[in-house]
Amino acid sequence: MSSTHPSPAPASDPDSGSVIGPSLSHPNPGLASPAAASGNGNGRGHGQGHGHGNGNGHGTPGATPGQPSLVVHDLEHWFGSGANRRQVLDRVNLTIHPGEVVLLTGPSGCGKTTFLTLVGALRQVMAGSVQLFGQELAGAGRRERQLLRRQIGMIFQGHNLLRCLSAEQNVQMGADLLPGLGYRARRDLSRQWLRAVGLGDHLGKLPHDLSGGQKQRVAIARALAAQPRLLLADEPTAALDSRTGREVVELLRRLARDQGCSVLMVTHDPRILDVADRLVEMEDGRLAEVSLSGRPSSGSVG
């Protein structure tokens, strides 16, 4: 029943612990949901029903409908101390709602990457507030941040795949983070995701034998296989030629949207700005909303 459903894949209800998979309608119409393929019936009817129930095409994976995925309020960060103290982020504010795709641009060294590591729970918040899915990151301990990171997918400038694992096994390193799924279910899920990014014929290949664009697509599949609610991407197209970069970003946006997963993507690539729902620009540690026509609007984002 799932394979012919015309609408984008419904989101799951995280409270029910259901499983969602890659898009049902793209790119392969015959693709069955990994949830269905995995034999875990739990996700199907319930998740589907829920998705229709709240009438939201993107789905609302948040605990409460309408709750933002990410709320950053007056975030500050600096390196060094005393006279050497260098302010990197200065009262940054940003809110991202479920399913939104936000692009972050700015000159190099302006603090974009630091911002990503803070939002990604990889760094301790010094001042201000970062709320991920309603949970405050400021003051969160190592263990809390590690658990929160399981809900965040990360795609890096380099693909950062594990060299000794095949494409399928790399993706399964993401799927292995899902609780309550058997080995076979997780493996099938990984295969579905690789097919969804168009690498169904390269399951057993090592990263060494894949092209740059293929590696980045494996990285996307790996990030999505853990069913994140927020996807952070740092210049995912930097190492790719323009056509491949374009394909990868569009794939990323489509799959993320189908999962109701928000995306925050840092990029320098002007050719991919149009995939964004919103565009923000960072300069000297400050963040400003940019209208999609290209001119910075006044005031910071709240």
Next chain:
Amino acid sequence: MLDHLWPDRRIPLSWLLLTRQPGRLLVALAGISFAGILMFLQLGFRDGLFDASVTLHKRFAADLVLVSPRTMSSIAMASFPRRRLVQVMADPDVAGTTPVHWNFLLWRNPQTRTTRSILAVGFEPGDPLFTDPGLVERTRVLSQRGRVLFDALSRPEFGPIPAWYKQGRTIETEVAGKRVRVAGLVELGPSFGADGNLLTSSETFLSLMPDLPPGSIELGLIRLVPGADPASVAARLRAQLPEDVAIYTKQGFVEFEKNYWRSSTAIGFIFTLGAAMGFVVGSVIVYQILHSDVSDHLPEYATLMAMGYPLPQLLGVVAREGLLLALLGYLPAWLAGQGLYVLIRNGTKLPVAMDGPRSLLVFGMILAMCLGSALMAMRKLGDADPAEIF
């Protein structure tokens, strides 16, 4: 199937890290196996030498053994009055005794005419000397004067006696300058102190050593009635007998001999040190391999941490790598050890065999080596900072 038995199965990262870098794995396994072989060799030699010192001791048909208190080892047995063995017979728990002469004599190789020291054991033919069944019957031929039984396992330097004997040749040669005839073969094996052995009657023995004080022996074997406790009988006899004899249980006598070689020679130290060197070399190799493996994959470990894998789980990956290396490296070491032991047995006639305790000991050492190195390499994993990978 496996899915039901083991639903929590994860990607076997440790296994893949090792096997997808076959060059590095091969170097690691070669290093571990080398260390293991070295340990098997050194410990095998050490235990073999100690065991070899008691090849004859272990076969004595005795529960208790009388020796002179001046005797420190089997290579220099002092004599004591034979009367003491007669006195022992008075004890109700004693079933029988065997007086034994024991000394090193010069044997002339009948082929090359060179001489070499051989251990001669003299006793009354028909008396039980060794526990080997059938031996008593074969010793009957010794009642004829000038006859000896030659140990077929003696080192070849004594001459091709077993081959000649089996060809049916009459073998006559000199022992301590007196003519003797080989009347048969026994199989005892050389010991640490003796390259070869011969058995003869007390009468022949005394004719070979005419200067021996009359009524003295080097060894007294005592057999007890069934059910008697050797330790308590030994204590009782010790109290009754004068100070010119020392009394041991059979096991105590074996330990006494081994202890001589252990404490008054450098053998134990040398070979234990050799085994320790193997341990150290192996540890260094495994640490180098694991450390460079962790260093090479540091960005990948950081990526896994960024994905939400907890550090202890990644430490477990390194620990499992160590465990796998230990298991994979031990197997070739054990097999090569078996082969080497065969070579040693053939080359030296030492009783070296792959026994359970030593197999376990070497496995324990390899395990400690690999897990210890993994533990050291884990510290490197602390350098993986997921905040650095963006």
